[in-house]
Amino acid sequence: xxxxxxxxxxxxxxxxxxxxxxxVRLGSGDDAAVTVPGGATATSVDALVEGVHFRRDAGxxxxxxxxxxxxxxxxxxxxxxxxxxxxxxxxxxxxxxxxEELLRLADGLAAVAAATGTAIAGGDVTRAPVLTLAITVxxxxxxxELLVTRAGARPGDLLVxxxxxxxxxxxxxxxxxxxxxxxxxxxxxxxxxRRQLRPTPRLRAGAALAAAGAGAMIDLSDGLAGDAGHVAxxxxxxxxxxxxxxxxxxxxxxxxxxxxxxxxELAASGGEDYELLxxxxxxxxxxxxxxxxxxxxTSLTPVGEVGDGEGAEIRLPGGGTLKTTGFxxxxxxxxxxxxxx
Amino acid sequence: xxxxxxxxxxxxxxxxxxxxxxxVRLGSGDDAAVTVPGGATATSVDALVEGVHFRRDAGxxxxxxxxxxxxxxxxxxxxxxxxxxxxxxxxxxxxxxxxEELLRLADGLAAVAAATGTAIAGGDVTRAPVLTLAITVxxxxxxxELLVTRAGARPGDLLVxxxxxxxxxxxxxxxxxxxxxxxxxxxxxxxxxRRQLRPTPRLRAGAALAAAGAGAMIDLSDGLAGDAGHVAxxxxxxxxxxxxxxxxxxxxxxxxxxxxxxxxELAASGGEDYELLxxxxxxxxxxxxxxxxxxxxTSLTPVGEVGDGEGAEIRLPGGGTLKTTGFxxxxxxxxxxxxxx
Numbered sequence: 001x002x003x004x005x006x007x008x009x010x011x012x013x014x015x016x017x018x019x020x021x022x023x024v025r026l027g028s029g030d031d032a033a034v035t036v037p038g039g040a041t042a043t044s045v046d047a048l049v050e051g052v053h054f055r056r057d058a059g060x061x062x063x064x065x066x067x068x069x070x071x072x073x074x075x076x077x078x079x080x081x082x083x084x085x086x087x088x089x090x091x092x093x094x095x096x097x098x099x100e101e102l103l104r105l106a107d108g109l110a111a112v113a114a115a116t117g118t119a120i121a122g123g124d125v126t127r128a129p130v131l132t133l134a135i136t137v138x139x140x141x142x143x144x145e146l147l148v149t150r151a152g153a154r155p156g157d158l159l160v161x162x163x164x165x166x167x168x169x170x171x172x173x174x175x176x177x178x179x180x181x182x183x184x185x186x187x188x189x190x191x192x193x194r195r196q197l198r199p200t201p202r203l204r205a206g207a208a209l210a211a212a213g214a215g216a217m218i219d220l221s222d223g224l225a226g227d228a229g230h231v232a233x234x235x236x237x238x239x240x241x242x243x244x245x246x247x248x249x250x251x252x253x254x255x256x257x258x259x260x261x262x263x264x265e266l267a268a269s270g271g272e273d274y275e276l277l278x279x280x281x282x283x284x285x286x287x288x289x290x291x292x293x294x295x296x297x298t299s300l301t302p303v304g305e306v307g308d309g310e311g312a313e314i315r316l317p318g319g320g321t322l323k324t325t326g327f328x329x330x331x332x333x334x335x336x337x338x339x340x341x
Numbered sequence: 342x343x344x345x346x347x348x349x350x351x352x353x354x355x356x357x358x359x360x361x362x363x364x365v366r367l368g369s370g371d372d373a374a375v376t377v378p379g380g381a382t383a384t385s386v387d388a389l390v391e392g393v394h395f396r397r398d399a400g401x402x403x404x405x406x407x408x409x410x411x412x413x414x415x416x417x418x419x420x421x422x423x424x425x426x427x428x429x430x431x432x433x434x435x436x437x438x439x440x441e442e443l444l445r446l447a448d449g450l451a452a453v454a455a456a457t458g459t460a461i462a463g464g465d466v467t468r469a470p471v472l473t474l475a476i477t478v479x480x481x482x483x484x485x486e487l488l489v490t491r492a493g494a495r496p497g498d499l500l501v502x503x504x505x506x507x508x509x510x511x512x513x514x515x516x517x518x519x520x521x522x523x524x525x526x527x528x529x530x531x532x533x534x535r536r537q538l539r540p541t542p543r544l545r546a547g548a549a550l551a552a553a554g555a556g557a558m559i560d561l562s563d564g565l566a567g568d569a570g571h572v573a574x575x576x577x578x579x580x581x582x583x584x585x586x587x588x589x590x591x592x593x594x595x596x597x598x599x600x601x602x603x604x605x606e607l608a609a610s611g612g613e614d615y616e617l618l619x620x621x622x623x624x625x626x627x628x629x630x631x632x633x634x635x636x637x638x639t640s641l642t643p644v645g646e647v648g649d650g651e652g653a654e655i656r657l658p659g660g661g662t663l664k665t666t667g668f669x670x671x672x673x674x675x676x677x678x679x680x681x682x
Contacts, residue, residue: 025381025485029575030492031420031559032383034485040366041382042373045429045465045477052468079372088386090431090475124386124475127393134431134465134475136386144366144375151371218372234370 009099010125016106021119023085023140033121035086040144044076044137050130059175062101064197066108069133072221074116074201075274079219081148081210082139084203086121087113089135092128116203148206152215153235153279159304160288162205162276162297165224166256166263167249169270171196173259183258188251195249199274205298206276208291214278223271225322228312231277238309239279243268244317245303268314268322279306350440351466357447362460364426364481374462376427381485385417385478391471400516403442405538407449410474413562415457415542416615420560422489422551423480425544427462428454430476433469457544489547493556494576494620500645501629503546503616503638506565507597507604508590510611512537514600524599529592536590540615546639547617549632555619564612566663569653572618579650580620584609585658586644609655609663620647 019027026034047053048069054060060068070087077084089109093102113120118137141147171192174180181189202219209217216235218227224246228239248267256263267273275298280288285302292300314322360368367375388394389410395401401409411428418425430450434443454461459478482488512533515521522530543560550558557576559568565582573580589608597604608614616639621629626643633641645656655663 026488026490030490031417032385032423032480032488034421034488034490035382035384036380036485037378037382039377041376041378043376043427043429043463043477043479044373045431045463045475047431047433047465047467047469047475049433049467049469051470076372080375082373086384088384088477090386090388092388092390092473122384122386124388126388126390128388128390128473129392129470132433132469132473134386134388136384136429136477138384139373144377147367147373147375149367149371149375 009102013102013106016103016110017120018110018113019120021086021121024119024121027119028122033086035121038140039142040147042077042080042082042139042141042147044073045134046073046076047132047134049132059193060197062104063108065131065133066105067112067198069135070109070112071199071201072274073135073137074118074203075199075219075221077137077139078201078203078206079217079276080139081146081206081214081217082141083207084116084118084137085140086119086138087135088121089123089133091123091125092132093125094128094130097131116201146210148210148214148217150216150218150231150234153231153237153239153306154215155237155306155308156282157215157279157306158282158285158302159239159241159306160278160280161246161301161303162202163299164247164249165220165273165275166252166267166270167192167195168199168272169266170249170252170255173255180255180258183254184251192249192251192255196272199272201274202276202298204295205292208295209276209278209280209288212280212288212291213284214280217276217278220273220275220277221271223269224277225268225312225314228277231279232310232312238307239304239312240307241304241312241314243314243322245301247301264322350443354443354447357444357451358461359451359454360460360462362427362462365460365462368460369463374427376462379481380483381481381488383418383421383423383480383482383488385414386475387414387417388473388475390473400534401538403445404449406472406474407446408453408539410476411450411453412540412542413615414476414478415459415544416540416560416562418478418480419542419544419547420558420617421480422487422547422558423482424548425457425459425478426481427460427479428476429462430464430474432464432466433473434466435469435471438472457542487551489551489555489558491557491559491572491575494572494578494580494647495556496578496647496649497623498556498620498647499623499626499643500580500582500647501619501621502587502642502644503543503633504640505588505590506561506614506616507593507608507611508533508536509540509613510607511590511593511596514596521596521599524595525592533590533592533596537613540613542615543617543639545636546633549636550617550619550621550629553621553629553632554625555621558617558619561614561616561618562612564610565618566609566653566655569618572620573651573653579648580645580653581648582645582653582655584655584663586642588642605663
């Protein structure tokens with residue numbers, strides 16, 4: 001490390017991070033943080049590793065890295081319908097990292113923490129060969145049964161999706177091949193890149209869907225096809241998604257065409273959109289739509305239904321089903337959770 | 342990864358880890374784990390990075406790596422007097438890692454989890470350039486004020502220490518220079534190596550000291566001098582430790598002599614002993630000793646006192662104070678906590 005002095009650097013990073021939270025009695029600065037959690041907690045861990053999940057030379061600023069690491073961790077809480085509470089950050093820092101870069105990374109963490117009301121209650125900083133973030137997030141609910149798992153989808157439920165898909169995949173293409181930006185308007189390209197660099201955890205939408213009786217919910221980190229498959233497996237049902245109903249991000253079709261990729265395939269398998277897929281009893285669909293409207297965070301679209309059977313399929317307009325590529329469990333970071341077959 | 346199949350490998354790792362806990366309503370396999378925490382929680386994060394905290398070619402088996410990562414994380418809960426509850430494991434795996442190695446690492450985690458009653462409630466597995474573990478541990482107490490911070494030492498308190506110091510430092514010397522084992526009996530050498538490879542979190546001792554009214558407590562991860570300094574700074578008092586009173590690990594003197602190092606200096610600055618240093622009001626010392634005896638985990642020794650002033654000093658038998666080397670905040674992993682000046 002350069003010469004600011006390590007204690008001083010850590011103190012300066014911590015100064016930038018919101019440490020206070022309703023439930024935090026003692027934040028960082030002791031052997032452990034002390035919180036008073038209330039009825040039930042949802043806890044999830046996520047890691048972001050340089051060269052695996054992001055490349056600093058491919059458009060990710062230090063602020064983006066910090067913001068995306070916390071946002072993607074919080075997305076798992078959104079998928080439970082939990083209220084965000086505390087985050088704990090393990091930061092692995094390569095030798096020679098500029099202090100300025102770490103302070104900017106802290107700014108990215110702080111921006112998402114402030115926007116979501118999350119307290120950074122503790123952490124650990126260590127040397128590592130590449131920039132590494134491992135983030136633990138803790139969310140809260142009054143009772144455990146108010147948290148929405150992947151296991152409660154029932155035949156007859158409707159499948160609803162927040163927002164639009166494919167934006168993160170198109171954004172990644174634009175970051176990797178900047179010349180593709182010619183295919184769309186500049187503002188559209190900027191929005192797509194932003195979907196990749198700065199995903200939004202759908203915390204208000206998740207809480208709204210939980211309150212509207214969603215029986216199962218998952219955030220789309222690995223892609224619609226794979227994540228729908230997890231819900232099908234854990235609920236013991238079949239998920240049937242109508243491809244024509246899935247809202248696609250603006251500009252996805254043009255960027256897809258420029259690289260010869262089917263936009264629907266990009267939307268279904270690209271991953272990293274961090275929208276929510278939920279199973280809702282049909283009689284509560286209008287309540288779900290109303291609550292999502294009140295949450296004012298994103299849109300809600302019915303995209304399919306739950307039936308008897310097993311597996312998830314995406315039905316194409318012309319008949320047949322979409323074949324999507326799988327994902328590499330250890331190359332990306334779908335969570336231990338996804339280790340369940 | 343070799344060809345067991347990644348889902349199958351993760352499933353086999355998870356099978357080896359104890360997932361059930363009194364407070365766990367939903368373990369790994371969903372977006373987040375669901376727990377019912379009770380009155381107060383203590384949460385701490387710790388990272389172990391290959392090449393920084395351990396070297397596989399220097400005597401660390403995969404079981405040792407898993408066991409040490411969880412044990413050192415739990416040591417922070419011991420220092421709070423918290424009852425261990427849940428752990429969440431982020432595992433970064435280099436390409437080409439043998440499956441057998443990961444299963445053995447899981448066995449090491451499982452051994453410490455079982456010995457301490459900790460549930461492995463979730464995790465995340467990702468690619469990383471070197472083997473990396475980031476572990477979050479959550480401990481419980483009925484009320485936040487029952488958890489012991491570093492800030493409550495008062496002038497007049499006695500300082501007490503569990504166990505013996507210097508064993509981990511001597512063990513590291515023996516691992517790095519196997520020829521030094523000739524200086525001590527084989528059983529002594531094995532015990533010293535074990536102090537480095539397989540530290541024991543003093544959870545029962547920590548609970549006993551908390552129950553006996555310890556006002557401040559810290560686990561000795563960075564060395565007696567540095568950690569005592571943290572208590573002094575956060576309590577706003579001076580800590581005076583009598584070097585002659587500090588129990589030294591058996592064999593430390595001989596190993597130290599073989600490398601020309603002062604055993605006391607090794608004991609005070611070597612770190613990684615994971616014993617507890619606590620400040621106890623004098624009228625409760627006998628209760629503390631009784632409770633430590635009942636906990637049947639380790640010994641308790643008065644080593645000094647708390648006074649007005651600031652800083653921590655280790656007083657040598659012949660007069661003067663011990664000069665100890667500092668530690669590199671980013672080379673070792675003293676915790677975000679230690680970022681406080």
